[in-house]
Each structure stands twice: as structure tokens, then as C-alpha cells.
Amino acid sequence: MSLLTxxxxxxxxxxxxxxAMEAGVQVVTGYPGTPSTEALETIARYANRCGIYTxxxxxxxVALETAAGAxxxxxxxxxTMKQVxxxxxxxxxxxxxxxxxxxxxxxxxxxDPGPHSxxxxxxxxxxxxxxxxxxxxxxxxxxxYELTKLAFELSHEFEIPIILxxxxxxxxxxxxxxxxxxxxxxxxxxxEGFVKDRRWTIFPKLTAERHPWxxxxxxxxxxxxxxxxxxxxxxxxxxxxxxxxxxxLYVKEAIEAVRGFEELFTLFRVGTVYPFPEKAxxxxxKGIDRLxxxxxxxxxxxxxxLQLIGKAHLPVDVYGKKNGxxxxxxxxNVDIVIDSLNRAxxxxxxxxxxxxxxxxxxxxxxxxxxxxxxxxxxxxMHRAVFYAFKQAAKQLKKxxxxxxIFSGDIGCYTLGNAYPLNMVDTCLCMGAGISLxxxxxxxxxxxxxxxxxGDSTFFHSGIPAVINAxxxxxxxxxxxxxxxxxxxxxxxxxxxxxxxxxxxxxKAIDIADVVRSCGVEYVKIVxxxxxxxxxxxxxxxxxxxxxxxxxxLVFKGKCVGITKPDKYYKINPEACTGCGFCIKELGCPxxxxxxxxxxxxxxxxxxxxxxxxxxxxxICIGGVKL
Amino acid sequence: xxxxxxxxxxxxxGVVLASRLLALAAMKAGFHVSTAETIGMSQREGSVSSxxxxxxxxxxxxxxxxxxxxxxxxxxxxTVRNLPFLKEGGKVLVNTHAIPPASRPPGSPExxxxxxxxxxxxxxxxxxxxxxxxxxxxxxTYRAANVAMLGAAAGARVLPFQEEILKAVLDAxxxxxxxxxxxxxxxRARKCIRSVSGT
Numbered sequence: 167m168s169l170l171t172x173x174x175x176x177x178x179x180x181x182x183x184x185x186a187m188e189a190g191v192q193v194v195t196g197y198p199g200t201p202s203t204e205a206l207e208t209i210a211r212y213a214n215r216c217g218i219y220t221x222x223x224x225x226x227x228v229a230l231e232t233a234a235g236a237x238x239x240x241x242x243x244x245x246t247m248k249q250v251x252x253x254x255x256x257x258x259x260x261x262x263x264x265x266x267x268x269x270x271x272x273x274x275x276x277x278d279p280g281p282h283s284x285x286x287x288x289x290x291x292x293x294x295x296x297x298x299x300x301x302x303x304x305x306x307x308x309x310x311y312e313l314t315k316l317a318f319e320l321s322h323e324f325e326i327p328i329i330l331x332x333x334x335x336x337x338x339x340x341x342x343x344x345x346x347x348x349x350x351x352x353x354x355x356x357x358e359g360f361v362k363d364r365r366w367t368i369f370p371k372l373t374a375e376r377h378p379w380x381x382x383x384x385x386x387x388x389x390x391x392x393x394x395x396x397x398x399x400x401x402x403x404x405x406x407x408x409x410x411x412x413x414x415l416y417v418k419e420a421i422e423a424v425r426g427f428e429e430l431f432t433l434f435r436v437g438t439v440y441p442f443p444e445k446a447x448x449x450x451x452k453g454i455d456r457l458x459x460x461x462x463x464x465x466x467x468x469x470x471x472l473q474l475i476g477k478a479h480l481p482v483d484v485y486g487k488k489n490g491x492x493x494x495x496x497x498x499n500v501d502i503v504i505d506s507l508n509r510a511x512x513x514x515x516x517x518x519x520x521x522x523x524x525x526x527x528x529x530x531x532x533x534x535x536x537x538x539x540x541x542x543x544x545x546x547m548h549r550a551v552f553y554a555f556k557q558a559a560k561q562l563k564k565x566x567x568x569x570x571i572f573s574g575d576i577g578c579y580t581l582g583n584a585y586p587l588n589m590v591d592t593c594l595c596m597g598a599g600i601s602l603x604x605x606x607x608x609x610x611x612x613x614x615x616x617x618x619x620g621d622s623t624f625f626h627s628g629i630p631a632v633i634n635a636x637x638x639x640x641x642x643x644x645x646x647x648x649x650x651x652x653x654x655x656x657x658x659x660x661x662x663x664x665x666x667x668x669x670x671x672x673k674a675i676d677i678a679d680v681v682r683s684c685g686v687e688y689v690k691i692v693x694x695x696x697x698x699x700x701x702x703x704x705x706x707x708x709x710x711x712x713x714x715x716x717x718x719l720v721f722k723g724k725c726v727g728i729t730k731p732d733k734y735y736k737i738n739p740e741a742c743t744g745c746g747f748c749i750k751e752l753g754c755p756x757x758x759x760x761x762x763x764x765x766x767x768x769x770x771x772x773x774x775x776x777x778x779x780x781x782x783x784x785i786c787i788g789g790v791k792l
Numbered sequence: 793x794x795x796x797x798x799x800x801x802x803x804x805x806g807v808v809l810a811s812r813l814l815a816l817a818a819m820k821a822g823f824h825v826s827t828a829e830t831i832g833m834s835q836r837e838g839s840v841s842s843x844x845x846x847x848x849x850x851x852x853x854x855x856x857x858x859x860x861x862x863x864x865x866x867x868x869x870x871t872v873r874n875l876p877f878l879k880e881g882g883k884v885l886v887n888t889h890a891i892p893p894a895s896r897p898p899g900s901p902e903x904x905x906x907x908x909x910x911x912x913x914x915x916x917x918x919x920x921x922x923x924x925x926x927x928x929x930x931x932x933t934y935r936a937a938n939v940a941m942l943g944a945a946a947g948a949r950v951l952p953f954q955e956e957i958l959k960a961v962l963d964a965x966x967x968x969x970x971x972x973x974x975x976x977x978x979x980r981a982r983k984c985i986r987s988v989s990g991t
Binding site: 173175282305306307308335338339340341342412415416418419499500501504522523524525526527528529532533534535536537538539540541543584585586749753754755758759768769 | 812875878
């Protein structure tokens, strides 16, 4: 055991931030998205001191373009996003690979196998391949730190953007990391500046010229990658295993339990996944007679290996996702890897099996356990708005037999789909709720369309959809749930807040003004904070839904995550009839049944929605919190 | 040396902070450490777990099934849910204070904490348990239940490093205005577990 007290305990994202600052990053942009967010947040903490320009951009496309402009000027730039954010940024990225950069440009793209908090399980390694952008794939916070520095070096040297791809178990894992500089130091000023040149303007002619360059970079980088220790070979056995990212650690742990594993297995860990380090891979493949491929998400390494095996006419059988030995979806762990490796070992008659640890209690033996579905926070303003629209829709149905379709969006308000609110009928991607409502309107004339969007998402990709609804006559009602922050990812500011990533006061963009200028004639601001707000919310919802033409309601409240409650509510057991209406209607996490009557727990944040719906007026303000 | 700890609970209970304190102490004791945390949707009243792997070698951050040496459960149902991670003969330290789920969607089983605690005892007769939420509340705030459980783990001598190291980390990491109450929770739990386990 060695003393490691000079190390820092860092989350993967923090390690990336420190690596970037050590590499001299001068410009950082991004849009929050789990599990990528803490990288930019960490840099923001040092930005003033170190002279790093840092911004939360309005969306990922804007973030990448801003970073590209900085890199054109010779700056070292970092842009951060999650995997679905890369889709938003893909338009500039595909062209940027042809144009290339000066300075350096590194994209941190965090993938989410599982997925824990994402709409897709897409694999950014494949995106890099598609876009001809080199991809580095760390397994630990330490590697994330080191590969970040390498990414800046390579981007500068080859004049090409580089993707640092992480997964949840790297980004949100903490580990002991050896860092070179104990504290980030001020970065160099950007000296060169933008130099006018035809290379910055993409034209078909330029594209045709640049494409061969882009291809040649891949060859050069593949050669370079083959020399790097981030691609390592361990063991000398005939059973080869190839893995990248955190899967490589799962494999290591699975085979290390086998006596004499070094003579049985050869593990090839790939840290620089695209362009594939062919030379290193070939020398590994020549030493084995079976190849087992352990990788989360796409069969990316498997395809690279199959190609190489075919190209070099090697007699190696491959066991991976394509022939059903490894799962094609979901997050891996040691147990899944053991099962998959065992399936492959059995399939070619090898008698060796890797063993699982056996727990005293297996999953099957567990008694029934309560389900803890994610829910809107206690006192969340969204609950009141959803509930109001639910009531308004009920009244509309009663009065005119009109059904309402509710289109949700990405963010906290996706939780409006949870029981008992059940208020999300569609949810696709950021900003899509508004456009989907338009599509539903044009095809379901007898129904009313309501779309929900959050404030940050409105700025991210809601505005073009509003313009589209107005211009093409989609008769929809849009509810903007403005809680003054980007809540789901941890309270980052956005253009509506008027505070920048560094906490400086800036011009706040008014959502109501924006929609008015988009041509919406019916725009109303509704306050959700008043003690009797429910009634006014229902009234506003009904009126907007009855308006003939696109209508927008901006609901204003404050996220309970960033405000301190000044009061809390209690249920008077004398007055309470135990009807359970408060529980059945709202799904507020602090109201629970205690015996046959509901009680409100300590962490009530005092929104008072339950008091407004209680049929026996048994809920009242219980006092002022200290 | 390899020692795997799983801390589980419900969003808001301080699972992530507790795991950070343990990870820092492990580092201070000279080990490699890695943690895996659930962040995001789970903050909204969902189940939260944090894997802490301590040892001489770097490994993946997720503890395999049946390999955890210690399960720290801040809540009974979450403790039972994660029991398959614990190895045969592993240690369990559980907060008996139950947190019922926010809503009961159709099909969600009834929550019976007493039945779950006896289920735990049946498999792990030497289980260590107490109402750490109540204990923390008595010394100042129910929010310090997580730190109380660290104190209990230290008192029961089930951590792979000296309790002084953990105390030093606590002093360095917890902001001054909350330090006294957390210290008190830590101490009270450390002593109470010592008397319960007779060590």
C-alpha cells in the first residue's frame, strides 16, 4: 500500500475541468446536460481568477459555433454537452471537421448507458466515426484528466476538433487523481486573433479540397494512437478480449479472479477509439485465436476488429454483440460481463468459467418493495400548473366534448407524466413539444392542443417552434413554465434569468416579449406564487385554450430548489375527513398516509396547493419556519 | 486490500455527502478509491445509492453483486432493495426511520418497515440498527442522520481505516456552521453503537 495523500478526490467531470485548465483552455462554452454539467461548472469557479471566458450558451449548436469562432482566433476552446446535445450541435460539427480549427477545440460529450437520465442510449464513438472526428474514451477520472490534456495537444497539432467521450460511470464517478498543478493558474491571453482567410468559409469547392485532408488526418492519427500507452495490452493468452472505457475495468475485474489469467487471456484496452489504432490492434489480434468484445452501447470496437480481421485475413473468431454473446443495450457491470464472457467461452468449448460472487440474499428472495418513482418536488410550481390544466381540460370536455392532448418536453416538467398527474401525452426531445402540438393540431382538428415547455428549453429550441406555429396557423396553447432556472441539471442560469455562468448580471430576455414578437397575439403572464393561485391558473388555462389562434401563457414561479420556504402547511386532524383527495390528486412527496389520515411531513415547502384543493378545508399554514 | 461499501437511501438524505466523506478518508488512509453515484432524476424523491470501492488497485466504480463488505442503509426499504450487493457475512448498518414513497402508483406494494427490518434480521442476525434520524434530530437536526451513521460505522469498527482519519475529514469538509451538530450526531451514534454491539 502506498501513501497517496498528495492526490485529489475528483469527480470525472472535475478531472476533465482541471485537465482542460492545465492544457491552457481559454474559452469554455456548453449547455447543461446530465452527466456532463459539472465540467463547465468547475471551470466557471476558476474562470475569473484564471482569465477563462466561460458561458452557458443557449443551446449546444450555439455553444459549438461560439467555441469554433474562438478556436478560429487561435484560442484553446472546450465545449461541453451530453450525447443528445451532440445531435443539436451536429450541423456545425459535420462541417467543422472539414474546415478544421486553429488553437484547439475539444468537445466533451457525455454518454449515458443505462440510460439514467437521457432520451437515448446513442454512442458518441459511432458519431465520431460518422463525423470523422477523433474520439478518446477514458475509463477512470484519472484517464479523463490525462486524455483531456492529450485532446488539446492533438487538436492543436492536427488542427481538428477532438471529442472526449465519457460515460456516466466516468463523468459521475469519483476517484483519487494525481494532478500536476495543485491549483489552476491564469491562462495565456489569446495573442493571434482571427486572420481572414478563405479556409474559414465553407463552399463546395473548399469541401472538395478539404475532404482528402480530413481522410489523411485519420490515417496519421491512427498511426499516432497505436504508439500511445492509453491503448494497452495485458496478458499473453490465446483468448483475446477487447474493451474500451469503463467496460475494460469490468473485464479486468472479471478475469482477475481466475488463477493464472495472464496465461489464459490477453486484454487489449482501447483508450483512443477513433480513428482505430490499427497497428496496435493488429499486433494484438495476431497473438490470439478468439476475440471477445466487451463494450457498452454500439458494437463499435467489434466492427473495427471484424474489418481488420477481414483485411488481414486472420483466423480469429469474434464473440460480441453481433452474434448475441453480449447485450446490445443498457449499462454493463462486472456481473453482466462475466455472464457474457462465460457464454462465449462455452460456445467454443472452453471449459473455463468465470465465477460470480454469491450473495446471501438474491434478488428473487426479496420481499415486495415500495416503488419510488421520481416525482415533482414538494412545492414545485409545475404541479400547480399541470393540475390547473387538468381541471381546465375537464371543464372543456364537459362543455364542448373536446379532448385535450398534452405535449410535454425535456426537463423537470417531464415528471408531469407521473401518477397521479398523468399530464404528458408526448415527449420527444428539447423544444419538440410545441412543434408536435402543431402536427397534432393539423391532424386532430377536434382536439385541443396544449404544449408545456420550461424556461431554459424555451431559449434552447422553443423559439423556432413558436414562430412555426404562428406562421403556419397551428392553433395551440403553449404553457411556458418559468421557474427562473435550469432546474433538472442543477440550477444553471439561462438567458431569461439575467445572470451569466460566472454570476454577472446581464440583460434578461423576457419570454413574453419574445413570443409577442414572434407574432403571438394572445400572451398572458400568470403568477403561480399567490396563495390562491390555483383558481387564477385554471381561469387563465381555460381562457387561453378557448382562444382561437396560438396562445401563450407564461407561468412565473420559483424553483423550490433555489428558494427557502418561509412557511409550511399542516393538516388539522379534527377537520380532516380522511378522504385522501390531497394524496390522490397531487402526488406531492410530503403528503403521506399515517394510518387512515394524511399528514404533511417536515420538508413541506409551503406552496399551499393542497390547502386550495382540500374539500374540508383541513389544511392550513402551520407556522413560520426558522 | 479491497473493501466495498454501499450507501443507500432516498434523495435528500445525504447519501452523496456521506460517500464523499468515506472516500476522502480512504484516500487519506493511503488507498485508491472510486465511487459511483446516481445523480439526476433520483434527487426527485427516488432511490439513491453510492458505491464506494476502497483498495490497493483501481477498479470499475460499480460493486458487483454479492461483493459489498458493508451496507449502510439510511432507510429500511432501500437497504432491503440493495441487499443482493452484500456478500455473505457482510455487515449491515441500517437506519430504522422509514420514508414512505411519495405517491403510491397502482401496483406499488404496501410499505411495511417492520416486516422489512425483520427480513433483514433473518439474514443478518448481527445487523446494527437504530433510529439515526431521531438520534440526529435530538442533537440538532434530522438532516445529520447520514453523519450519525458514519459515527455508528466507526463505533462498530466496520470501516477499513482509523476513526480519527474520518473525524479529521469531517472537520475539514463540513462547513463550520453545521460542524457542531454533525460532530454531536457522529459522537452520539458512535457511542450508542458501541454499547449496542458491546465492543
